[in-house]
Amino acid sequence: MPPEVTSAIPGSASSSTTATVPPEAMAGAPVRPILRTAPETPLVDVMGGSARWEIPVHEHGFVALVDAMPRLVPEGKTADFAIVQAARVSYGDGTKHVNEDRGLVRYLLRHRHTTPLEMVEFKFHISMPIFIARQWIRHRTANVNEYSARYSIVPDRFYRPSVESVRSQSKLNRQGSDGAIEVGTAEQFLELLKDAESHYQKYLSLTEQGVARELARAALPVSLYTQWYWKCDLHNIFHFLSLRMDSHAQLEIQDFARAMYALIKPIVPVSCEAFEDYRLNAMQLTSLEIEAVRSGKPLATENKREHAEWEEKRVRLGLA
Numbered sequence: 634m635p636p637e638v639t640s641a642i643p644g645s646a647s648s649s650t651t652a653t654v655p656p657e658a659m660a661g662a663p664v665r666p667i668l669r670t671a672p673e674t675p676l677v678d679v680m681g682g683s684a685r686w687e688i689p690v691h692e693h694g695f696v697a698l699v700d701a702m703p704r705l706v707p708e709g710k711t712a713d714f715a716i717v718q719a720a721r722v723s724y725g726d727g728t729k730h731v732n733e734d735r736g737l738v739r740y741l742l743r744h745r746h747t748t749p750l751e752m753v754e755f756k757f758h759i760s761m762p763i764f765i766a767r768q769w770i771r772h773r774t775a776n777v778n779e780y781s782a783r784y785s786i787v788p789d790r791f792y793r794p795s796v797e798s799v800r801s802q803s804k805l806n807r808q809g810s811d812g813a814i815e816v817g818t819a820e821q822f823l824e825l826l827k828d829a830e831s832h833y834q835k836y837l838s839l840t841e842q843g844v845a846r847e848l849a850r851a852a853l854p855v856s857l858y859t860q861w862y863w864k865c866d867l868h869n870i871f872h873f874l875s876l877r878m879d880s881h882a883q884l885e886i887q888d889f890a891r892a893m894y895a896l897i898k899p900i901v902p903v904s905c906e907a908f909e910d911y912r913l914n915a916m917q918l919t920s921l922e923i924e925a926v927r928s929g930k931p932l933a934t935e936n937k938r939e940h941a942e943w944e945e946k947r948v949r950l951g952l953a
């Protein structure tokens with residue numbers, strides 16, 4: 634459909650938008666009219682007209698989806714459409730016939746094409762304990778704006794697990810945890826958390842006496858909740874999710890990551906299906922592992938960790 638010229642030219646005699654006149658117009662250069670194209674099919678909101686989709690996490694946390702790009706998609710399509718649209722620009726008309734939409738998205742994911750997936754973005758409002766936020770913020774490709782405890786008094790919300798979910802230190806993985814610890818020890822730990830929370834009243838009182846909020850917060854524990862807006866593109870969200878939904882990630886951040894995944898899945902179902910098939914539930918084999926399969930011999934390394942990882946993969950592959 635040919636584009637239709639509908640707009641007034643900013644800065645022309647009929648325009649009242651002098652505040653938005655671009656600099657070149659003010660310099661006397663001609664400004665071209667905006668060409669607007671009507672959609673070929675009606676557009677629908679990928680969030681079904683909602684302002685927010687929220688999933689509570691733990692007692693005080695949540696992951697809320699507050700916006701998406703594309704927000705509007707042609708009726709009958711999902712936001713996966715934006716990936717296909719962007720990918721096709723690189724192939725041109727010549728290869729259109731081989732690129733059925735779902736197949737194209739799956740090809741892109743399988744072959745680690747990244748930029749078409751960056752055409753889809755999601756904006757979240759998230760509330761999580763500070764010790765989780767510290768892990769989350771390591772993902773550098775997102776745009777983040779966090780609640781300021783310099784500017785405002787922080788609300789008294791703290792992460793406190795249930796007795797049953799206090800975990801013991803893993804004996805195998807220095808960074809990990811194992812199953813539940815015995816109840817008496819768990820209760821002692823919860824008492825300790827309570828003590829740390831009790832600093833909150835003193836924090837309030839000292840800020841009322843004039844201590845700067847930016848300093849007073851130093852007395853608060855990392856179980857305190859913070860919140861932020863977090864915007865990221867789909868490629869980097871998948872990277873975040875593959876690391877943080879993984880069983881090696883801390884359980885608490887896994888809970889947040891799973892909530893995030895549940896929010897985006899209905900919006901980009903084709904990409905999520907491919908993500909599950911080619912990333913989340915897939916595995917990578919090292920050259921040593923491939924050689925072990927071919928030769929039927931043990932892994933050619935002394936490294937105990939590599940042997941343990943290979944054993945896990947063998948179980949998944951049905952080889953052990």
Ligand SMILES: Cc1cc2nc3c(=O)[nH]c(=O)nc-3n(C[C@H](O)[C@H](O)[C@H](O)COP(=O)(O)OP(=O)(O)OC[C@H]3O[C@@H](n4cnc5c(N)ncnc54)[C@H](O)[C@@H]3O)c2cc1C
Nearest residue numbers: 768771772773774775808869872873876877879881882883
């Ligand atoms: C289970 C687990 C345990 C961890 N343990 C520790 C730990 O003990 N100590 C610790 O400090 N961290 C730890 N981390 C954090 C980890 O090392 C990464 O910093 C974090 O997962 C972010 O990963 P990323 O850099 O790939 O992601 P992002 O920052 O989201 O970046 C995505 C991708 O963009 C690219 N990229 C981003 N920024 C740059 C850049 N400046 N230059 C080049 N490429 C860039 C990279 O390809 C990167 O993979 C751990 C993470 C996990 C999942």
